[in-house]
Amino acid sequence: MTTMKDVAKHAGVSKATVSRVLNKKGYVSKEAEASVLKSIKELNYQPNSVARSLYHKTSGMIALVLPDISNPFFPELARAVEDVALAYGYTVVFCNTDEEIEKEKRYFEALQQKYVDGIILSTSSQAPDEYHKLDLPLVALDRFLGENIPTVVSENKRGGELATQHLLDNGCKNLAHLRGPEGVGPAEDRLEGFRKVVSKEKCSYTVRTAGFDMERAKQETYKLFQDKPDIDGIFAGSDITAAGALHALSTLGKKVPEEVKVIGFDGIPLGQMFVPGITTMEQSIYDMGALAARLLIKQIEKKPIENYIHEFPVHLVVRGTTEEVMT
Amino acid sequence: MTTMKDVAKHAGVSKATVSRVLNKKGYVSKEAEASVLKSIKELNYQPNSVARSLYHKTSGMIALVLPDISNPFFPELARAVEDVALAYGYTVVFCNTDEEIEKEKRYFEALQQKYVDGIILSTSSQAPDEYHKLDLPLVALDRFLGENIPTVVSENKRGGELATQHLLDNGCKNLAHLRGPEGVGPAEDRLEGFRKVVSKEKCSYTVRTAGFDMERAKQETYKLFQDKPDIDGIFAGSDITAAGALHALSTLGKKVPEEVKVIGFDGIPLGQMFVPGITTMEQSIYDMGALAARLLIKQIEKKPIENYIHEFPVHLVVRGTTEEVMT
DNA sequence: GTATAATATGTAACCGGTTACATGTCAAGA
DNA sequence: TCTTGACATGTAACCGGTTACATATTATAC
Incomplete structure (x- = not known):
């Protein structure tokens, strides 16, 4: 590794001058600059960013x-x-x-x-x-x-509202929200949005915690339908959660979207890869x-x-x- | 930020001794060590790794x-x-x-x-x-x-063989391989595996380049069935490619796996999220x-x-x- | 009792840059 | 001609560690 010292020697100037050329700081004559630049090229010099870091913190x-x-x-x-x-x-x-x-x-x-x-x-x-x-x-x-x-x-709360409203607009009467992990901001906000809409619309609903985990979402969905077989709309806290729910629904023989509608959240590429594509609240990730x-x-x-x-x-x-x- | 100098002063020793304590190198008396360790605690000293980097390269x-x-x-x-x-x-x-x-x-x-x-x-x-x-x-x-x-x-070539063989074992007669990008090693190897099996088994086949891109795989699949409507087995070069193919097949109204079987490659989580799950050659990613x-x-x-x-x-x-x- | 080795610690140079400061040159202005 | 300031460049200290080397003390060996 060539250092500034090498360049300085090769160019016949001091380290300080080399540094000045590199940083375009302070006074440097045309000749000195040319000489330094030439030496840098010839020696294939690359400044060492660790040394720089040390000084500049x-x-x-x-x-x-x-x-x-x-x-x-x-x-x-x-x-x-x-x-x-x-x-x-x-x-x-x-x-x-x-x-x-x-x-x-x-x-x-x-x-x-x-x-x-x-x-x-x-x-x-x-x-x-x-x-x-x-x-x-x-x-x-x-x-x-x-x-x-x-x-x-993202406007998570608003997203929660819109997602919930979308289910209602499509005729869902019994909603479930597979919420994300407790204590995680976006999950809480989406839940809040959900709550706001269902309470205003006075519709039947239930909330289950599914994390943002596909397998868990699947299990929760099984349990969900065991308890409440008449659920016809699921607002999943994430697209992964939605995928889990869809999996379970497929196994349960529920037709999507005819019998149960599902909406996710995030807008990750997975959603459009799915067949059928997952309706979602897309974020500008x-x-x-x-x-x-x-x-x-x-x-x-x-x-x-x-x-x-x-x-x-x-x-x-x-x-x-x-x-x-x-x- | 407290530095080694601060610690040295506080402990009443030189920087060298502090360094020796930290690196457990060279001779240090019990007392000096104790004193240094105490100072390190009290001053909440954390060694600066940039300085260290500079010296050690x-x-x-x-x-x-x-x-x-x-x-x-x-x-x-x-x-x-x-x-x-x-x-x-x-x-x-x-x-x-x-x-x-x-x-x-x-x-x-x-x-x-x-x-x-x-x-x-x-x-x-x-x-x-x-x-x-x-x-x-x-x-x-x-x-x-x-x-x-x-x-x-991964054993990409062998994977290509196994995947292809799996399609044949399941009764496929007209195979297609949606290969990955040209020039990319794993894609070439998988293709080679495919070629090896289809040529040995003397079955009808075709190869299309679909990259590792879902949208492109979809388009290639449409074209594929336009040209060769009797394809009944697709070996996709990746799971993403398989997802694209499945999308197209769904649109084309082809039933999977009844009419067309699809196998992917990679074993990414997407595969098991899908409904139906994507058969794949799983790598130990x-x-x-x-x-x-x-x-x-x-x-x-x-x-x-x-x-x-x-x-x-x-x-x-x-x-x-x-x-x-x-x- | 002296030579020798092991222990202990400090000084200073070094890693590769940056820059404050000193010094020197030269041209413009008084 | 002398002053002043812009221009140019080198020296040396510094960033925060590491370590070769010198030095000093103590223990061990002969």
Whole structure:
């Protein structure tokens, strides 16, 4: 590896001058600059970013902390973050916490020691205070961590309302909501939306906790129909949950959408791969990830942030599980 | 941030002694050690890994270079890599190249400047020589890059054979293979397996390129049945491709598995979420990722590697798209 | 009792950049 | 002609660790 010293010697100048050329800072004569640039080329010099980090106390790295990249909701988010990061010259480190506090803490320690410039959090295991203690630029993505942390979320409550309304509009009389994990913001908000609509419309309903897990959703659906065989509309807390429900319904011999209608949430690609396609409340997953990354980089670069809460609209995407549509 | 200097002062020793305590290297008296440890606690000192990196020319980071994390094959792989990395104290940086040489090159530059300790490559855009020039520990994952680069792959050819044979065993007479992208190793190997069986069995067959893309697979399937309406068995190059085919078949009104049987490849979770479940050649995705990470770390830590080529067996998982099974 | 080895610790250089500061040149302005 | 400031460049300290080397003390051996 050629270092700045080598370049300096080769160009017949001091390290300082080389540095000035590289950073376009301070005064450098045309001749010196030309000479340095030539030497850089000839020696194929690449500045060492670790040395730079040490001095500047920044690393050009941002971390993406999420529960589990193999949950299909996250890859697209991660992809968006990485695309934006790349465009701005940042590198993305990713951390799967499985929502375990211990793992999260270990990551935070390691990340701080590496001078990561900021963190995007899609988990919420710890108390908000902990996050502030980090004294690092943060962005909350798909979670809410506190007033003064920039936040990017979907209109989950409204989505819950719209999804529920969609079932009712399609003639469902007995609704079930397979809700996401307790304590997880978006899941709570979707439930709230569901509650709001069913109580206003005074229709019969039930709520079961299915996490965001396909297998569990399947089991809960079996139980659900054991208890309440007349359910004709299911609002699943996620598309994965919907897939689980559809599985169970298929086994139970219930026809979708004729006998039971199902709507999911998220708008992950899985939904349109399914046959029939899963009706869902689509989130702008990629855009959310991209915005989160941009908000983080803004903070890192000390640029002002106008809004702290960014709520993305959700869109009803009607597919085969609620209406018989042409494919 | 407290530094070693602070700790040294507080403990009444020199930086060198603090370093010795931290690294358990060289001679340190019991008293000095106790004093240093106490100071470390009291000052809540955390060593700065950037400074350490600068001296050691290593970073404790490994990079995972893949085409696109939002391709459902990769999240599980990434997860496995990250799990192992975490266990060994490494951090994972991830890089989506979209199989573009330019992107890949930019990443490599950035990674070298950051002293990444090694790279796991699930892409193959560049010529093998380029990879050797890096002079960094490498592991090829799901791709073959050269004899002397440790490689972790599935038995793709054998998988192709087994999948094809499974269709024949189930009575298919007119086969189609929706092959993966040209030039991509696993896709070529699966095709080779397909060819081997169909030519031996002398059955009618056709091959279409569908990439690993659902929409394209759908379109190719439409075209396929336009040309050859009597196709009764489809070997899709990936589960995503299979999903696309199933979509098209549903639209075409072809009954699966009665009229047409479909088998995919990969064993991604999508397959079992589907109704009917997608029969597939299952790869040990997680195990492959985990092994790749271990092989990389072995190289980084200069431990001997016994085998350079690791071929994981594939397993036929029979689901609803080839046989009518109980769910 | 002296040579020798093991133990203990500090000093300073180094990793590869960045930059405050000192110094020097040269041209414009008084 | 002398002052002043823009321009140019080098020296050295610094970021926060690590370690070769020097030095000092104590224990062991002969």
